[in-house]
Amino acid sequence: MTAVAAPGHLPLVVATVSLARLSPRLLIDPKDLPTELRDGHVVVGNFDGVHRGHQSVVRQAAEPAHAAGRPVVALTFEPHPRTFFQPDQPLFRLTGRDEKARQLARAGVDATVVLTFDRALATEEAEDFVAEVLVGRLAAHTVVVGWDFHFGRGRRGSPAFLAEAGPRHGLYVEVAPPYGGGTPVSSSAIRDHLAAGEIQAAGRLLGRRWIVEGEVVHGDKRGRDLGFPTANIRLAPETRLKHGIYAVRALVGDRIVDGAASYGRRPQFDDGAPLFETYLMDFSGQLYGERLRIELASFLRPEERFESVDALISQMARDVDAARAVLAAPEDPLAPSALA
Known part of the structure; x- marks a missing residue:
């Protein structure tokens, strides 16, 4: 100093x-x-x-x-x-x-x-x-x-x-002085970890889970038809987060709700503009127009196209189970929740 x-x-x-x-x-x-x-x-x-x-x-x-x-x-x-x-x-x-x-x-x-x-x-x-x-x-x-x-x-x-x-x-x-000794913590390194889906590594440099925020917008309602209705947020176009499925938590009003989220282009259907789609577990309610803060706990798998919609639905059920298991485990003390 x-x-x-x-x-x-x-x-x-x-x-x-x-x-x-x-x-x-x-x-x-x-x-x-x-x-x-x-x-x-x-x-x-x-x-x-x-x-x-x-x-x-x-x-x-x-x-x-x-x-x-x-x-x-x-x-x-x-x-x-x-x-x-x-x-x-x-x-x-x-x-x-x-x-x-x-x-x-x-x-x-x-x-x-x-x-x-x-x-x-x-x-x-x-x-x-x-x-x-x-x-x-x-x-x-x-x-x-x-x-x-x-x-x-x-x-x-x-x-x-x-x-x-x-x-x-x-x-x-x-x-x-520099924090972290010979390799100082940097925003660039965190961006690179997120782009690679290395959520825990990014969180440990942040000292907390990484959070995305945005207004819930209307989508094509396809998640509802598949049995997994989602709250959809458009992230900034320059966001480099790896496309895939994540275990997440969302702050909804004053309540923290577990969830599983997909970020990507929906290759099963339209390969459209990237969208952050969050299925909130054990939750029902109207969220359009609300602003949500959502923290990422873990990367579960890459985005992919399946042989059929039924195969996708089966995988989505497994993703929700995997997210529940991740979120039920103790938090990483070096990257705890920061929603509250």
Whole structure:
């Protein structure tokens, strides 16, 4: 850890501060922060996935901040900067904006601030970003960044630059070291695991089961005809999740429901656009238009075409039984549920 003390700061002693640790408080492009979120510890990053490495950065900010009665604010960007700079290379996002805020809250932040990543922000000089965003808009006391975070025009704002510039602006600065030793945890590695159907490996890097979220849309009602009605969600086109069958859990209202899901093109019928179709066990109800959060527990088998529809139905029954068995087993302590 690199720590730089800012000049001119006097110790602040506060007995307690009442902040909702697990409430995903989200502020979009605020001009300034509410009073109770000012003079806090700010963690800055893209935080796609909010994986173990990101959680380590948050902890480095949150533990001393909450001990001193200071708030913790996460600063992140939408769209993802890579999407802005390389629009022709769609990025498989691990977490959308809202899920990112939920997981940051779970990691220990009190609010997430999202700045729109546009040309003005992309071309802002690093020194101006420190002065105008970190000091001016966020009124930060301490800034914590990961060892590989860069910002500002031409990515000139390195951790070393921030450590030098911070004290000139009255900021304490900390640079978090790599998490995971010689092979740091990365969002790219998690994406690769998901693309290979390696759900447990992805979960262990995330520190939780991976979650998809979306609005339930109308399908062709074929699942109902087959005896397995499904709640259907369209994932982003750039999603690289391996096509196949999964054991899943879904948050339906305030209830967690076991399920078996298929993600793919339905080769038995139409080979259409990929769709995430979830059969919810022991559940009945109308879900069209509702937003579901669904976590993946295990990959069961690849998507395939069968010799007949009856053969498919028999296999679907076996898939449900397999999913029940997976979900009845103890959770992996390195990748537990994160729905609640």
